[in-house]
Amino acid sequence: MTLVEEFTGVRVRAPGKINVFLEVGALQADGYHELATAFQAVSLFEDVVVTASDDFTLAVTGTVDTSGVPEDDRNLALRAAKLLAAETGYDGGVHIDIRKEVPVAGGMGGGSADAAAVLVACDALWGTGLSSRQLHALAARLGADVPFALKGGTAIGTGRGDDLKPALARGRFEWVIVPNPEGLSTPSVYGELDRHREQHPVDIPAAPETPDVDADVLHALRAGDARMLAAALRNDLQAAALRLRPDLAEVLEFGEANGALAGLVSGSGPSLAFLAESAEDARGLQQTLERAGHEAIHVHGPVHGARIV
Template sequence: MGGRRGFGSVTARAPGKINVLLRVGALQPDGYHDVASLYQAVSLCEEVTAEHAEGFSVRFGGPIDCSGLSVDDSNLAIRAARLLAAETGHPGGAALSVVKQVPIAGGMGGGSADAAAALVACDELWGTGLGRSGLLPLASRLGADVPFALAGGTAIGVGRGDQLSPALAKGEFHWVLAFSDAGLSTPEVYAALDRHRERHRSDLPPVRQRVEVDPAAIQAVRSGDRVALAEVLHNDLQPAALRLAPHLGEVLELGESHGALAGIVSGSGPTCAFLVPHALAAAELVSAFAREGISAVTATGPARGARITRAE
């Protein structure tokens, strides 16, 4: 059976995230951008079950159409399990089963949540004993959003978004997440932003090399002030996402005209996140979207990071 306690399977859950605020710096020579983000983990989670196996495999289920996802070694969950095995010298593999609830290519870090949950589940299954602090350096090597999926809560991310510092949030924030049938490629959205900045260079203020999270946004989450947070929601990638998917503008208008305090494209999109004053307003907004044929769910934040939910 293996594992520290002889478990045959371990299930872990990790949260999707909303970029409450996202600033994007100038394009760097290495092809990346310096970013500054205020992340909030939300209750829409990915669930990964790991079982002992000779090799590494992954399969998907749940309410999301996963037919287009890769199940080979390029998959982020498999990469996470392989990295943990390589770093700890674990000789075996893992069969991973993922229940997806976070939209694919939706700007909410679903793949990163899969990787974080796979790290936590395999660490427990194999008895490798790294724990959250030991897994964090591995998470950083897998992608910018993986460390936050591991940590959860509310945090400021700088650099490529993976240099995290906690931003303690007071109270609970209610969100409505409106999904799109088609995903958006993160590299394509960044490229569209660069083209826009280059095209309008004479009309736009100079793009800073280094960017920071606005202090007003940090204060709003620390004080639990939903109205103040609604006033400072911002995403530098939103104009680029709207150019690539113009219908998102109509989604944002619909949400803000049906009770949302504010709406924003989450990350590179196309998921739109709406901050609402309370749970009743969230339910009413989901119903309004349903009447227009738009899929939407309620979520709350901040949510806990990757954690074990079952070990058998």
């Protein structure tokens, strides 16, 4: 019997993401914010393997520091498996092995990618046969970024970011990611944005009543034009993230002075994403950042969403 025949689990790979545009609306009564964002899935992947078990268990390894990743019900991947089981009436369990490449608490949706991968993997392992629409609905209940990790590619997200519409993106965009070992809490970054808007209305624009993605972003993606996209990059959370972590501003300035078309905080941070004009430029920027003592990862996008491999 071959090794392939002996393997009885399911392996799924799901991507991390960059928010190339993120406009944040006002704080709502339910504690959330309306968003308008342009997601791009990039070639930094989470690998998830699920195998049959009587209980729900989880193990995490990876090329990034996973010491802060919980292995109990605080982990979104474990919650995804239990949600799928509850919704489909599956009465068994599953063991989940996660190998992480996306920075933890880095604003690149690694936890959401894990949850999306688990939904796809457990659906296949258990034979529950849910449609894409049903999986999307479950994903949206787990978190705003989980539906995008299912779909991948490039998409516009509205509402809390989980109402997705595909966006045409021609060609390939080259990015250099600079992760940071000290994570940032997403609620803390949103809270800092709300405080700054309230206390310094002259310094920062008021929250839009209805967030929307800038047309220049859509034109740049459609044209596959990195320079055009660089001019349109925006993240409303960036100023808040930099106030909480002012050390990141120096890295942004360094990258932009050494070959990046533009740089921005990825999501709620602290990972930084630098857009390069070509793969050669991205490799050069990566090497320059590394020589300066920064970890740097060359990735590209868009790539596919959660997929069985």
